[in-house]
Amino acid sequence: MWTISPIGRFGNQMGQYATLFALARLNRKQAYIFPTMANYLSQNFKITLPTLTQEIAAKIPWKKYQLSDWMQEKHKKISGDYIKFSGYPVSWTFYHHIREEITREFSFHxxxxxxxxxxxxxxxxxxxxxxxxxxxxxxxxxxxxxxxxxxxxxxxxxxxxxxxxxxxxxxxxxxxxxxxxxxxxxxxxxxxxxxxxxxxxxxxxxxxxxxxxxxxxxxxxxxxxxxxxxxxxxxxxxxxxxxxxxxxxxxxxxxxxxxxxxxxxxxxxxxxxxxxxxxxxx
CATH class of the missing domain: 3.40.50 (Rossmann fold)
Structure with missing residues (x-):
């Protein structure tokens, strides 16, 4: 169960969502998002990542992981079953290899x-x-x-x-x-x-x-x-x-x-x- 702490406004949260989606896929983990991010992005887009309730999130022994601002070799093999990412990933280098899937996540209502x-x-x-x-x-x-x-x-x-x-x-x-x-x-x-x-x-x-x-x-x-x-x-x-x-x-x-x-x-x-x-x- 991997997630990311939502921070910033529209463009920042889109970057966080896309990066979480791609890194979880690369490391074969299931990604979840917090309700604040879900509510913010779902107003526009048909996002598919499931939402993690605050009640459940509070019971999980998270391992915090500070993301770099662009893709690095160390991100390809991240260990841990309960990762909570943080940071402002702003780079296409995280997710451009699955661009079609990312643009599908951000398809408009x-x-x-x-x-x-x-x-x-x-x-x-x-x-x-x-x-x-x-x-x-x-x-x-x-x-x-x-x-x-x-x-x-x-x-x-x-x-x-x-x-x-x-x-x-x-x-x-x-x-x-x-x-x-x-x-x-x-x-x-x-x-x-x-x-x-x-x-x-x-x-x-x-x-x-x-x-x-x-x-x-x-x-x-x-x-x-x-x-x-x-x-x-x-x-x-x-x-x-x-x-x-x-x-x-x-x-x-x-x-x-x-x-x-x-x-x-x-x-x-x-x-x-x-x-x-x-x-x-x-």
């Missing part, structure tokens, strides 16, 4: 999928042969945390223009669906004058399900930073453009993060402008 598709179809009614590009712009606390704590940047206006130009040059009728927890910033900094940009959602981080479903039903993805954007891109498939090298080389963030273990090899990276970090932050 019919009503959610229908609503997301209906939203996109209503936009497409004004165009022909549409290619949807989901654009996730992570802002919120990262506006301050990334430069002040992690010595990094988040997606700026220039990066988004470069990424959107890539898809405009490749697809004649590309439509950009922008989702963000800083939608006001997006409306101010993303040029919508061409008529191919639509700002979606209200950025309510407490209820991210609708925004996430819309992104995941697009054909391709532009992401900035964060696990929410990663999972939307992972489920959507297609081409993905991401913000690469968004931290200084001495960033403490790199102790828990590897670019090559987070972004898939086939995804397309655009280097960030790190010049704002070279100016002393008050």
């Amino acid at each position: 019919e009503l959610i999928a229908k609503e997301a598709n209906l939203y996109l179809w209503n936009i497409a009614a004004q165009h022909q042969n549409v290619t949807y590009i989901g654009v996730h712009v992570r802002r919120g606390d990262y506006v301050h945390v990334m430069p002040h704590v992690w010595k990094g940047v988040i997606g700026d206006k220039s990066y988004l223009e470069q990424a959107m130009s890539y898809f405009r040059n490749k697809h004649k009728n590309a439509l950009f669906i922008v989702v963000s927890n800083g939608i006001k910033w997006c409306r101010k900094n993303i040029d919508a004058s061409k008529g191919d940009v639509y700002f979606s959602g209200d950025g309510n981080e407490a209820k991210p399900q609708r925004d996430f479903a819309i992104l995941a039903h697009c054909n391709h993805t532009i992401m900035t930073v964060g696990t929410f954007g990663f999972w939307a891109a992972y489920l959507a498939g297609g081409e993905v453009i991401y913000l690469s090298n968004f931290t200084l080389q001495n960033s403490p963030f790199l102790k828990v993060f590897k670019y090559e273990a987070f972004f898939l090899p086939e995804w397309i990276g655009i280097a960030a402008d790190l010049s704002p970090l070279l100016v002393k932050i008050p």
Whole structure:
């Protein structure tokens, strides 16, 4: 009986679920999840791992196991019948070898999928042969945390223009669906004058399900930073453009993060402008 302590928000818990699922499969153990994770993820997805009640969990002699942030050789043979994992596994290296099963676990409930598709179809009614590009712009606390704590940047206006130009040059009728927890910033900094940009959602981080479903039903993805954007891109498939090298080389963030273990090899990276970090932050 293996489980994982749920922590963090939407993208983090998806990563924890997928990692638990894959490691239990690899080590031939039965995985269970706690009710909090089940309630959180089952609002969107047809997850299949059984739920472990708190009453039963309290009686089990758990062996605690701190996970690395990416797959390591030691994870292939984990000993113990009652393992409780912890940590923030954020890497495709844990589960990408069973991608079809993972995406099946994160298949949407019919009503959610229908609503997301209906939203996109209503936009497409004004165009022909549409290619949807989901654009996730992570802002919120990262506006301050990334430069002040992690010595990094988040997606700026220039990066988004470069990424959107890539898809405009490749697809004649590309439509950009922008989702963000800083939608006001997006409306101010993303040029919508061409008529191919639509700002979606209200950025309510407490209820991210609708925004996430819309992104995941697009054909391709532009992401900035964060696990929410990663999972939307992972489920959507297609081409993905991401913000690469968004931290200084001495960033403490790199102790828990590897670019090559987070972004898939086939995804397309655009280097960030790190010049704002070279100016002393008050």
